[in-house]
Amino acid sequence: xxxxxxxxxxxxxxxxxxxxxxxxxxxxxxxxxxxxxxxxxxxxxxxxxxxxxxxxxxxxxxxxxxxxxxxxxxxxxxxxxxxxxxxxxxxxxxxxxxxxxxxxxxxxxxxxxxxxxxxxxxxxxxxxxxxxxxxxxxxxxxxxxxxxxxxxxxxxxxxxxxxxxxxxxxxxxxxxxxxxxxxxxxxxxxxxxxxxxxxxxxxxxxxxxxxxxxxxxxxxxxx
Amino acid sequence: xxxxxxxxxxxxxxxxxxxxxxxxxxxxxxxxxxxxxxxxxxxxxxxxxxxxxxxxxxxxxxxxxxxxxxxxxxxxxxxxxxxxxxxxxxxxxxxxxxxxxxxxxxxxxxxxxxxxxxxxxxxxxxxxxxxxxxxxxxxxxxxxxxxxxxxxxxxxxxxxxxxxxxxxxxxxxxxxxxxxxxxxxxxxxxxxxxxxxxxxxxxxxxxxxxxxxxxxxxxxxxxxxxxxxxxxxxxxxxxxxxxxxxxxxxxxxxxxxxxxxxxxxxxxxxxxxxxxxxxxxxxxxxxxxxxxxxxxxxxxxxxxxxxxxxxxxxxxxxxxxxxxxxxxxxxxxxxxxxxxxxxxxxxxxxxxxxxxxxxxxxxxxxxxxxxxxxxxxxxxxxxxxxxxxxxxxxxxxxxxxxxxxxxxxxxxx
Numbered sequence: 001x002x003x004x005x006x007x008x009x010x011x012x013x014x015x016x017x018x019x020x021x022x023x024x025x026x027x028x029x030x031x032x033x034x035x036x037x038x039x040x041x042x043x044x045x046x047x048x049x050x051x052x053x054x055x056x057x058x059x060x061x062x063x064x065x066x067x068x069x070x071x072x073x074x075x076x077x078x079x080x081x082x083x084x085x086x087x088x089x090x091x092x093x094x095x096x097x098x099x100x101x102x103x104x105x106x107x108x109x110x111x112x113x114x115x116x117x118x119x120x121x122x123x124x125x126x127x128x129x130x131x132x133x134x135x136x137x138x139x140x141x142x143x144x145x146x147x148x149x150x151x152x153x154x155x156x157x158x159x160x161x162x163x164x165x166x167x168x169x170x171x172x173x174x175x176x177x178x179x180x181x182x183x184x185x186x187x188x189x190x191x192x193x194x195x196x197x198x199x200x201x202x203x204x205x206x207x208x209x210x211x212x213x214x215x216x217x218x219x220x221x222x223x
Numbered sequence: 224x225x226x227x228x229x230x231x232x233x234x235x236x237x238x239x240x241x242x243x244x245x246x247x248x249x250x251x252x253x254x255x256x257x258x259x260x261x262x263x264x265x266x267x268x269x270x271x272x273x274x275x276x277x278x279x280x281x282x283x284x285x286x287x288x289x290x291x292x293x294x295x296x297x298x299x300x301x302x303x304x305x306x307x308x309x310x311x312x313x314x315x316x317x318x319x320x321x322x323x324x325x326x327x328x329x330x331x332x333x334x335x336x337x338x339x340x341x342x343x344x345x346x347x348x349x350x351x352x353x354x355x356x357x358x359x360x361x362x363x364x365x366x367x368x369x370x371x372x373x374x375x376x377x378x379x380x381x382x383x384x385x386x387x388x389x390x391x392x393x394x395x396x397x398x399x400x401x402x403x404x405x406x407x408x409x410x411x412x413x414x415x416x417x418x419x420x421x422x423x424x425x426x427x428x429x430x431x432x433x434x435x436x437x438x439x440x441x442x443x444x445x446x447x448x449x450x451x452x453x454x455x456x457x458x459x460x461x462x463x464x465x466x467x468x469x470x471x472x473x474x475x476x477x478x479x480x481x482x483x484x485x486x487x488x489x490x491x492x493x494x495x496x497x498x499x500x501x502x503x504x505x506x507x508x509x510x511x512x513x514x515x516x517x518x519x520x521x522x523x524x525x526x527x528x529x530x531x532x533x534x535x536x537x538x539x540x541x542x543x544x545x546x547x548x549x550x551x552x553x554x555x556x557x558x559x560x561x562x563x564x565x566x567x568x569x570x571x572x573x574x575x576x577x578x579x580x581x582x583x584x585x586x587x588x589x590x591x592x593x594x595x596x597x598x599x600x601x602x603x604x605x606x607x608x609x610x611x612x613x614x615x616x617x618x619x620x621x622x623x624x625x626x627x628x629x630x631x632x633x634x635x636x
Contacts, residue, residue: 056630058625080526156528
């Protein structure tokens with residue numbers, strides 16, 4: 001049973017009087033344990049597609065099923081609950097909460113989930129150790145390098161055991177060495193922990209590591 | 224909830240310059256509110272004090288209708304009986320008997336209408352302090368039978384000096400024409416021309432002779448322990464008398480024009496309060512709105528992670544309340560300090576007397592502001608309520624953001 005399935009998914013943005021079609025008739029699915037890359041040039045609709053399947057934005061056409069639940073019919077409260085309990089996010093610009101430390105950033109999602117303090121702290125520390133950041137846990141994002149921030153974002157995304165982790169161009173703001181290290185880490189988490197990853201990219205190094213790729217161009221999947 | 228407080232707390236210090244500016248707006252605004260209210264309260268209390276201390280006392284017991292008609296035919300029939308019912312009351316500090324009636328006063332070819340007040344000097348000085356307002360001569364003494372104290376304005380109008388004999392004519396209670404002459408022994412000055420031009424004082428026995436009111440008086444004038452006790456005292460005294468025959472009046476009923484003047488000043492002070500509140504509210508609204516607009520990407524991230532809309536609202540309002548609390552603390556300290564200093568030195572409005580009409584018993588020249596803990600709490604609570612209300616709109620707007628456009632900063636607040 002796929003975690004995610006889309007049916008004729010479409011998204012049109014209205015900019016003044018101009019309509020921009022970001023996605024057209026996208027049909028795809030993501031199976032558990034996949035390490036899937038959505039690839040394509042800038043403006044092809046990769047981020048829009050990730051936002052749709054991550055319940056961050058709603059489509060103008062078509063349907064999205066997450067664990068067989070139709071996201072297009074869910075309330076904003078339910079969408080927040082799905083994001084909280086089932087999805088982990090890694091963003092291109094890291095997007096950590098700037099006033100919280102690395103440890104607090106990782107702990108935040110579990111706080112929302114209502115996980116007891118002792119378990120929460122144990123899991124947050126384990127996740128940070130797993131991404132190789134044991135020594136930086138009390139630093140705020142502003143005091144961390146780009147690579148370190150992205151690792152904190154990875155720890156935050158995986159710590160609560162989501163069904164799927166969505167990563168939007170995770171290596172775009174990193175140098176090639178740090179980017180490769182990060183991708184190896186994600187691949188390891190996929191192989192050893194069975195975490196499902198879907199990421200958008202146009203970086204060949206990332207594409208090489210993907211087990212399956214979906215090519216997007218002008219908002220359509222290229223066969 | 225703890226984590227939202229932590230985020231709100233740290234956000235306050237994150238852009239400390241902006242927070243400091245908002246804090247200053249709140250603190251200065253609150254200090255202004257405290258000062259304005261303290262000034263209004265201080266001036267009202269002084270005005271009441273001046274009138275009640277010079278003339279009316281806090282409460283008067285009169286025959287029903289006297290206050291309205293001021294007719295000598297409406298004198299208390301048996302003031303001894305009234306005194307017997309009140310003399311042991313612990314809420315009463317002092318009391319005195321009086322006669323007041325309309326009369327004509329003349330000196331040579333000049334004459335004027337006035338209110339002649341007969342007082343018992345020995346008890347009067349414990350109820351009012353007219354004796355302290357003498358600028359020439361002396362106050363009345365119990366043995367005086369043909370002595371009068373005039374106001375400065377009346378003495379000028381009549382051209383009367385100390386030692387002059389003035390003639391008084393009035394309607395007596397027995398239907399005859401009462402007439403007497405009095406030697407001017409003292410001239411008083413209260414700063415109010417209207418007051419000085421209206422009231423002249425003789426001793427109670429002299430007034431009884433003039434008005435043919437042997438053994439009677441028109442009012443028992445009472446000084447309460449303090450101004451706050453007046454309302455209770457009035458109702459407690461009224462309960463002892465038949466309201467169809469005897470009226471118990473407080474200072475507001477005896478001098479309704481003073482009450483009106485205080486109400487007008489209160490209304491002006493409230494308008495100032497409202498304006499300052501609007502300034503404080505717009506300061507907070509501006510800061511929080513700016514902070515929300517600036518951080519819409521962060522709100523998008525928080526929502527992407529599963530933060531609910533109401534949790535965003537709580538977070539934004541907490542931030543505003545924290546700013547409000549810091550502002551309340553510093554504003555209370557600043558406003559309290561200003562009021563305390565002015566309570567000792569007085570706030571001198573004499574140079575504006577011409578424009579403000581100060582320098583009368585109703586509006587004193589030097590005002591001593593008064594602030595109570597109760598007032599401070601009310602203002603502090605109001606500022607915090609304003610902080611919550613001002614933050615509500617930006618908070619709701621932040622909570623209504625859609626995560627994806629907010630993260631890409633495509634959505635505006």
